[in-house]
Amino acid sequence: MVGEHRMSSAMTVLATKSTTVRFGGLVAVKDLDLAVQAGQVLGLIGPNGAGKTTIFNVLTGVYRPTSGDVELEGKSIVGLPPHEIARRGVARTFQNIRLFGELSALENVMTACHLRSRAGLLATMLRTARHRAEEKEQRDLALALLERFDLAAHRHAPAKSLSYGNQRRLEIARALAMRPKVLLLDEPAAGLNPQESLVLMRQIQQLRDDFKLTIVLVEHNMRVVMGACERIHVVEQGQTIAVGSPDDIQRNPRVITAYLGNL
Amino acid sequence: MNIWKPHLGGRSWLGGIAVVAGFFLLNEAFVHGVFGYGLSAYYLRVITLVGISMVLAVSLTLVNGCAGQFSIGHAGFMAVGAYASAAVTHFGGAPFIALLEILPAWPVHTLRLWVSLAVGAAVGGVAGWLVGLPTLRLRGDYLAIVTLGFGEIIRVVLLNIEPTGGALGFTNIAQGPEVPGRSPDQRFALFLEETMFFWVALVATGTILVVGRLAYSSFGRSLAAIRENEIAAAAIGIDTTRAKTTAFVVSAALTGVAGGLYAHYDNYLNPSSFTFLRSVEIVTMIVLGGLGSLSGAIVGAGVLTILPEALRDLTRLFPPSVTAAAPFLASLPDYRMVLYALLLVGLMIARPQGLYGRREWPWLARLFLTRDGEKGVG
Ligand SMILES: Nc1ncnc2c1ncn2[C@@H]1O[C@H](COP(=O)(O)OP(=O)(O)OP(=O)(O)O)[C@@H](O)[C@H]1O
Ligand SMILES: [Mg+2]
Numbered sequence: 341m342v343g344e345h346r347m348s349s350a351m352t353v354l355a356t357k358s359t360t361v362r363f364g365g366l367v368a369v370k371d372l373d374l375a376v377q378a379g380q381v382l383g384l385i386g387p388n389g390a391g392k393t394t395i396f397n398v399l400t401g402v403y404r405p406t407s408g409d410v411e412l413e414g415k416s417i418v419g420l421p422p423h424e425i426a427r428r429g430v431a432r433t434f435q436n437i438r439l440f441g442e443l444s445a446l447e448n449v450m451t452a453c454h455l456r457s458r459a460g461l462l463a464t465m466l467r468t469a470r471h472r473a474e475e476k477e478q479r480d481l482a483l484a485l486l487e488r489f490d491l492a493a494h495r496h497a498p499a500k501s502l503s504y505g506n507q508r509r510l511e512i513a514r515a516l517a518m519r520p521k522v523l524l525l526d527e528p529a530a531g532l533n534p535q536e537s538l539v540l541m542r543q544i545q546q547l548r549d550d551f552k553l554t555i556v557l558v559e560h561n562m563r564v565v566m567g568a569c570e571r572i573h574v575v576e577q578g579q580t581i582a583v584g585s586p587d588d589i590q591r592n593p594r595v596i597t598a599y600l601g602n603l
Numbered sequence: 604m605n606i607w608k609p610h611l612g613g614r615s616w617l618g619g620i621a622v623v624a625g626f627f628l629l630n631e632a633f634v635h636g637v638f639g640y641g642l643s644a645y646y647l648r649v650i651t652l653v654g655i656s657m658v659l660a661v662s663l664t665l666v667n668g669c670a671g672q673f674s675i676g677h678a679g680f681m682a683v684g685a686y687a688s689a690a691v692t693h694f695g696g697a698p699f700i701a702l703l704e705i706l707p708a709w710p711v712h713t714l715r716l717w718v719s720l721a722v723g724a725a726v727g728g729v730a731g732w733l734v735g736l737p738t739l740r741l742r743g744d745y746l747a748i749v750t751l752g753f754g755e756i757i758r759v760v761l762l763n764i765e766p767t768g769g770a771l772g773f774t775n776i777a778q779g780p781e782v783p784g785r786s787p788d789q790r791f792a793l794f795l796e797e798t799m800f801f802w803v804a805l806v807a808t809g810t811i812l813v814v815g816r817l818a819y820s821s822f823g824r825s826l827a828a829i830r831e832n833e834i835a836a837a838a839i840g841i842d843t844t845r846a847k848t849t850a851f852v853v854s855a856a857l858t859g860v861a862g863g864l865y866a867h868y869d870n871y872l873n874p875s876s877f878t879f880l881r882s883v884e885i886v887t888m889i890v891l892g893g894l895g896s897l898s899g900a901i902v903g904a905g906v907l908t909i910l911p912e913a914l915r916d917l918t919r920l921f922p923p924s925v926t927a928a929a930p931f932l933a934s935l936p937d938y939r940m941v942l943y944a945l946l947l948v949g950l951m952i953a954r955p956q957g958l959y960g961r962r963e964w965p966w967l968a969r970l971f972l973t974r975d976g977e978k979g980v981g
């Protein structure tokens with residue numbers, strides 16, 4: 341049991357291999373080697389414009405790397421459409437929240453349960469027993485997730501009417517409804533008050549344990565990053581400048597320079 | 604557990620039979636004046652056209668309302684379905700006429716109509732697939748441009764196809780081609796004349812049920828997700844191209860059926876019935892009713908079909924003394940299309956979200972939702 345756990349935690353789930361992303365003349369990500377170990381909470385940090393969101397977009401198939409490879413569980417996923425990568429177990433949230441605004445909180449989460457839907461169009465039209473069982477299953481799972489994120493009371497409210505913090509949490513709940521292997525969080529604490537940030541920080545490792553996830557966290561709030569991550573990968577202008585434990589990173593002179601400028 | 608057990612168990616079949624019987628009795632009443640409720644040919648025509656409009660509006664809702672795509676060429680799919688099913692009826696009548704010798708008339712006629720409508724659906728659906736697959740991959744307004752072009756191309760092509768009448772129109776659809784020295788077979792044409800209200804009512808109900816159940820399901824939520832945020836929809840694993848194409852094909856097929864009904868109702872088709880204006884009219888119906896609401900599409904179809912007719916009778920609202928005093932009022936019906944436009948503009952200013960927004964009549968919604976159903980939005 342213990343041995344098995346060690347084995348799997350040493351396994352790389354998601355990796356970029358000397359990946360480069362160009363936008364015309366701008367090199368947003370350059371020769372990046374990023375490795376995310378199974379079961380890890382990895383922090384991906386760097387100053388504004390460092391390329392963090394671009395890395396997420398490459399990992400999820402929104403952008404295709406100009407060169408280099410992206411691997412999920414050892415298999416290249418370059419060129420796969422985003423929905424296919426999602427189906428293989430990579431879920432994400434967005435820096436600029438992307439909820440389904442007109443749909444209720446419950447429906448937002450239910451949409452992400454569709455992956456387990458087996459009922460075809462005909463069954464849907466006939467409202468067969470299987471179709472109904474699946475609808476109920478999706479609803480129950482969605483409700484349980486809303487419960488977990490303290491959103492059950494808002495389940496019928498349109499997503500766009502929720503407070504900022506609730507929207508951020510709803511986005512995480514929606515991502516989890518896919519039952520992903522890897523969860524990419526893009527600045528989940530942005531716009532949250534210090535109290536909410538603290539709760540979120542505590543929740544991240546709990547989520548990892550409960551849902552058997554691997555988490556990559558992009559975040560500017562250093563208290564959250566240092567508190568939630570086991571390992572941190574620092575990028576600046578699309579390039580790796582440091583990788584290590586939170587303690588190492590906090591003491592790393594290059595990181596300090598990147599964040600504070602050359603004093 | 605029986606996977607195929609339908610929603611309400613036995614009761615839904617009973618309901619289905621009751622609806623069919625109800626439409627049949629209404630048809631008898633309207634057409635033959637049984638029970639003293641006979642309708643003039645004019646009124647019967649208006650309500651039958653309302654039914655066809657409902658099929659058009661409700662099926663367009665799946666694309667423009669639920670999935671948030673913008674098709675402005677559905678007249679093209681209607682035309683394709685209309686001409687395909689009319690051609691099957693016109694040129695393929697021989698086996699059915701032969702069957703009439705050995706079987707009672709109404710099952711044979713019914714089968715003949717259904718075969719033609721099915722062909723209309725299939726051809727409409729295939730056209731939808733051909734138009735949808737390349738364009739729905741793209742985001743934005745490509746679909747509007749391509750469907751617009753498609754509608755016009757279809758119309759121009761139909762103008763130039765001689766066997767189906769070209770610019771002169773497709774006449775005597777139900778009687779079949781003229782054979783010198785033989786009088787045409789009128790039996791199917793008469794059958795259609797007497798039963799089209801029934802068939803239109805039945806298809807309209809079926810369309811509402813099919814589209815409603817798709818819209819208020821996991822599939823419908825996927826469409827709504829695409830409408831609300833396509834990037835996020837893909838990020839949770841929705842194959843957006845596939846979902847949009849499926850919705851588009853279903854919509855185009857149902858629109859093809861509406862075309863088939865239209866062809867068999869009038870027993871005549873003309874390419875000029877399927878101009879860009881027809882497409883716009885269908886879009887107007889669902890925008891007026893409330894984009895995404897089936898109740899709205901139903902009401903929009905009714906209002907937009909009845910209003911231009913009702914405005915014809917406008918002068919009858921005034922007593923003769925009034926029209927004598929102000930003669931210009933007598934010519935109001937000449938301006939009915941202006942009034943019609945003004946009414947629409949006024950309505951959209953008063954209720955920009957349409958008459959129903961995204962809401963549904965509760966009794967209608969109950970047909971779509973699953974039993975433990977909390978509301979799902981399409
Ligand atoms: N679609 C795009 N087209 C052109 N340039 C882009 C595009 N997306 C990102 N960039 C550029 O790539 C660089 C990296 O952007 P990115 O959004 O990945 O940074 P980031 O690390 O997420 O920054 P922040 O912390 O502000 O979110 C920036 O210079 C940005 O302007
Ligand atoms: Mg970013």
